[in-house]
Amino acid sequence: MFESDDWPETNFRCNGGGGCVIVEKxxxxxxxRDSKNPYQPGLVFSRKEYAQFxxxxxxxxxxxxxxxAGADITVRLLVEPVARFVRWLTN
Numbered sequence: 001m002f003e004s005d006d007w008p009e010t011n012f013r014c015n016g017g018g019g020c021v022i023v024e025k026x027x028x029x030x031x032x033r034d035s036k037n038p039y040q041p042g043l044v045f046s047r048k049e050y051a052q053f054x055x056x057x058x059x060x061x062x063x064x065x066x067x068x069a070g071a072d073i074t075v076r077l078l079v080e081p082v083a084r085f086v087r088w089l090t091n
């Protein structure tokens with residue numbers, strides 16, 4: 001059974017080509033997925049990590065600056081769409 005604040009809360013942002021970045025808040029974590037690859041696992045972050053990412057994006061940090069040098073290719077592909085999504089959510 002889920003606690004009241006553990007129910008999934010999903011937001012998504014789509015481009016004109018049908019691709020969507022899906023951000024789900026589930027059980028104390030944030031899961032980011034690409035709708036074009038529904039069978040790929042999502043990227044899981046703590047709510048604290050995601051909040052830090054949102055603050056940096058809202059502060060104008062480039063998505064590329066948010067990546068570490070050894071970032072996984074999946075993260076590289078998702079960071080820019082997620083950054084646009086966060087800007088959209090906060091405007």
